[in-house]
Amino acid sequence: MDNKQAELPLVSVRSLGGTVAMTTAEPGRGASPSVSASDLVESIPALQGIARIDAASVAAVPSASLEFGQLLDLAAELERACVAGATGAVVTQGTDTMEETAFLLDLVWDRPEPLVVTGAMRTADSVGADGPANLLAAVTTAADPLAAGRGCLVVMNDEIHAARTVHKAHTASVAAFASPGTGPVGRVQEGRVLFQSTFRRTEPFEIPSGNGIARVALLRLAFAGDTVLLEAAAGSYDGIVIEGMGGGHVPTWWVEPLLAAAQQVPVVLGSRTGAGHVLSRTYGYPGSEQQLLGGGLIPAGDLDGLKARILLTLAISTSNDRDSARKAFEQRVASRTNTP
Known part of the structure; x- marks a missing residue:
């Protein structure tokens, strides 16, 4: 050399x-x-x-x-x-x-x-x-x-x-x-x-141990889909990410089991569209984003389901605090900014 x-x-x-x-x-x-x-x-x-x-x-x-x-x-x-x-x-x-x-x-x-x-x-x-x-x-x-x-x-x-x-x-x-x-x-x-x-970057997570990685399910809503996978996930996973329709919407028959799941494990609401933020206050019908977020679901912001699952996995894996998942999304979704 x-x-x-x-x-x-x-x-x-x-x-x-x-x-x-x-x-x-x-x-x-x-x-x-x-x-x-x-x-x-x-x-x-x-x-x-x-x-x-x-x-x-x-x-x-x-x-x-x-x-x-x-x-x-x-x-x-x-x-x-x-x-x-x-x-x-x-x-x-x-x-x-x-x-x-x-x-x-x-x-x-x-x-x-x-x-x-x-x-x-x-x-x-x-x-x-x-x-x-x-x-x-x-x-x-x-x-x-x-x-x-x-x-x-x-x-x-x-x-x-x-x-x-x-x-x-x-x-x-x-x-x-x-x-x-x-x-x-x-x-x-x-x-x-x-x-x-x-x-602008946010505070990184500590690296969790290999044996302490949370199990997080990713479910995508489809036309006329049933809730069998949702109900199974609520009973066997540490967290769930839902890719809802449009701005973050689900069929009426999904509401009850989805809100019940959110009382058991952290549930994050994203969109299957691939671009844009999940809505928060536009619609108020049964199955709308207002009802779901009001019932305890965590908004994914503009993260798609794949990346929301990564973030939720780390949030659960690095803290036993029930509110840690919500805080993790609030910090990392709200803090993004474009600067020249």
Whole structure:
């Protein structure tokens, strides 16, 4: 290592698997994990001019098989790396659950160093593989002082998204990730990180122990749906997130069992629409948001059901206080602000 490279920032890269680390061994057999974190880094010579890389593979699984404990252990490991001198961290993983895992990491990340999540939509051996470009942009972001204090960011297709708002919006496009209603907070362009907006962060959660993770059900309302799953969830889960219709509405026959469930466990009311805040005082008919919130349900604000479930899980897992879930949503939904 020459003197110039020794002066570069140190970035810790951890691989969890996913498409970015997959190749197709045999035609027609489908892709599977086969590329290590070190292999990923070594395949991108341009990284040598951006940062010193500490690379390691933590797992080699599709992101659909990731669990809370793995992500919380990873957050603790990366925190130790930053304490030891890393100026930023990058996680590579599959994209299927990236919007959820990034939000989970953001909620527990208690460091000023940037934590960046990235992946790929095309396998490493595909023509036009996007993994190398995404990892290059992610490391560029993690190494940039302008990214400090912004929590967990998702970098895909040269766009920088806040973990709180990012959403996978397409099954296969390399431009699959978007932030509905806000757009990306920045871009990586010509090797530079350009931020155009930010969010005020809230106090992170303490990392709960692996054995103390709450079980939270996510239920989505559908036309003429029955309440069988709701009633089962109320008796076996620690919390429930409901994706209601429209601004946060349910059929009349859902009201009684839903309000009863809210007396047993924390129940969060979101919307299945995918954009906008849950209403609070527009409608007053049976099954409306006013009736449900008045009966004890917690509003999800503009969080979709996937992210509301992550937040509720951490809120229940880190406190025995009955009001902790409501307080967690009030702090993290009400505090969001867009600033130039």
